[in-house]
Amino acid sequence: MKDSNFIKENNAKHMWHPMGHPADSLANPPTVIASAKDSSITDIDGHTVVDAVGGLWCVNLGYSNDTVKEAISKQLYDLPYYSAFSGTTNPAAIEASQMVRDMFAPDGMARVFFTSGGSDSVETCLRLARQYHVVRGEPSRTKFISLKKGYHGTHFGGASVNGNNRFRINYEPLLPGCYHLPAPYTYRNPFNETDPAKLAQNIAAAFEDEIAFQGANTIAAFIMEPIQGAGGVIVPDASFMGLMRDICDRHGILMISDEVITGFGRTGDWSGARHWGVKPDMMSMAKGITSGYFPVGAALSGDKVAEVFENDTSGNAAIFHGYTYSAHPVGAAAVIATINETLRLDTKVNAAARGAQLFEGVQKLAQKYDIIGNVRGGHGLMTGIELVSDAAKKTPMDMSVMKRVHKAAYDNGAMVRLGANNILMSPPLVITDTEISQILSALDAGFAAA
Numbered sequence: 203m204k205d206s207n208f209i210k211e212n213n214a215k216h217m218w219h220p221m222g223h224p225a226d227s228l229a230n231p232p233t234v235i236a237s238a239k240d241s242s243i244t245d246i247d248g249h250t251v252v253d254a255v256g257g258l259w260c261v262n263l264g265y266s267n268d269t270v271k272e273a274i275s276k277q278l279y280d281l282p283y284y285s286a287f288s289g290t291t292n293p294a295a296i297e298a299s300q301m302v303r304d305m306f307a308p309d310g311m312a313r314v315f316f317t318s319g320g321s322d323s324v325e326t327c328l329r330l331a332r333q334y335h336v337v338r339g340e341p342s343r344t345k346f347i348s349l350k351k352g353y354h355g356t357h358f359g360g361a362s363v364n365g366n367n368r369f370r371i372n373y374e375p376l377l378p379g380c381y382h383l384p385a386p387y388t389y390r391n392p393f394n395e396t397d398p399a400k401l402a403q404n405i406a407a408a409f410e411d412e413i414a415f416q417g418a419n420t421i422a423a424f425i426m427e428p429i430q431g432a433g434g435v436i437v438p439d440a441s442f443m444g445l446m447r448d449i450c451d452r453h454g455i456l457m458i459s460d461e462v463i464t465g466f467g468r469t470g471d472w473s474g475a476r477h478w479g480v481k482p483d484m485m486s487m488a489k490g491i492t493s494g495y496f497p498v499g500a501a502l503s504g505d506k507v508a509e510v511f512e513n514d515t516s517g518n519a520a521i522f523h524g525y526t527y528s529a530h531p532v533g534a535a536a537v538i539a540t541i542n543e544t545l546r547l548d549t550k551v552n553a554a555a556r557g558a559q560l561f562e563g564v565q566k567l568a569q570k571y572d573i574i575g576n577v578r579g580g581h582g583l584m585t586g587i588e589l590v591s592d593a594a595k596k597t598p599m600d601m602s603v604m605k606r607v608h609k610a611a612y613d614n615g616a617m618v619r620l621g622a623n624n625i626l627m628s629p630p631l632v633i634t635d636t637e638i639s640q641i642l643s644a645l646d647a648g649f650a651a652a
């Protein structure tokens with residue numbers, strides 16, 4: 203590796219960064235994270251902070267899990283790559299598929315299709331959902347319904363069901379036939395409804411209305427995150443996902459639960475759907491499946507979908523979809539080790555306890571700072587803080603102030619993430635109570651600097 207002068211001089215000069223303006227990266231070079239240990243990261247200048255972002259909602263096991271690192275390393279020597287396109291496979295992928303299936307069997311999942319990440323997993327679910335209807339003889343079902351504020355990755359399909367316009371407008375036209383319902387966001391919604399259960403009922407009514415308008419026989423699937431992550435940690439009422447499930451069932455619409463963030467323990471349960479007591483038809487997974495140590499995702503199908511594909515005799519169920527790195531042996535080895543470690547450490551228990559600590563701590567900060575308009579979380583290690591410049595008018599805070607808060611929090615010991623006027627937190631699920639306290643005091647310093 204070149205020395206730190208070289209790294210700093212070349213920072214952002216040759217590389218465009220995701221989710222940012224290239225000119226901004228040149229003017230304000232990104233922080234260079236050089237190393238990490240447990241739940242902390244260290245930048246190139248030697249400043250160490252608690253990583254309240256968990257990499258990007260993904261480093262569930264923290265940065266020091268040697269079991270996963272050794273499994274990856276060993277697999278690189280045994281078999282660094284081989285294709286899983288039909289005709290060949292590898293031992294690690296077979297074992298990993300069984301482990302993922304078993305972990306989500308209580309959610310009704312029966313089959314696993316491996317991908318390289320979350321966007322791929324969403325894309326796979328959307329495509330297989332359409333194909334499911336073709337195979338079962340109702341090819342008119344091609345449309346998708348989703349929620350505003352939802353984030354489903356950046357492929358064209360995922361962006362089309364995405365519910366935040368900054369991921370959409372410069373890439374339009376997107377996929378035709380995608381329609382959006384209001385988010386279960388009590389702080390701001392078109393019904394002016396602050397009661398979460400009533401808001402859930404309103405959105406359910408809007409869903410019924412949209413289905414009647416579109417025609418049920420044109421809709422392939424409904425996709426939602428059990429708790430909306432990137433859109434601001436929007437936690438629905440406990441009744442919400444079940445209401446949507448019932449509507450999907452009544453109209454023959456598949457329910458896809460996008461578990462890219464919520465899968466593998468983040469909500470305090472192994473899946474977000476299980477957290478709400480719902481069995482979806484399909485699930486998209488990534489992130490916690492390898493704790494971010496290797497890029498892997500998975501699209502899971504339940505029995506109903508699996509039976510249609512596997513009982514097909516027409517040939518229409520052949521899956522002409524997949525990635526060079528689907529079922530990558532090194533990724534699969536990472537999956538096996540990560541699931542073993544996730545189960546051994548029972549990370550969901552700590553996620554629930556530390557999540558409650560973080561949520562309660564932030565609620566206390568909200569009493570101290572008027573700029574905190576809304577605090578969301580309380581279901582595992584996902585917490586969102588919405589900042590406003592005028593609490594009565596709920597005016598979103600300026601980005602310049604958001605950046606000041608972010609920098610002061612970082613200088614005082616915690617990396618947090620900004621998403622529009624929200625501070626988003628999703629630390630490793632192995633985080634300690636002392637580290638949560640450090641995040642809270644860093645946030646306190648951040649808000650004081652606003």
Ligand SMILES: Cc1ncc(COP(=O)(O)O)c(C=O)c1O
Pocket residue numbers: 259319320321322324353354355356427431432460461462463488489
């Ligand atoms: C719910 C959800 N779906 C899909 C994605 C896309 O995943 P990836 O960035 O791995 O493509 C994300 C990423 O954060 C996500 O949060």
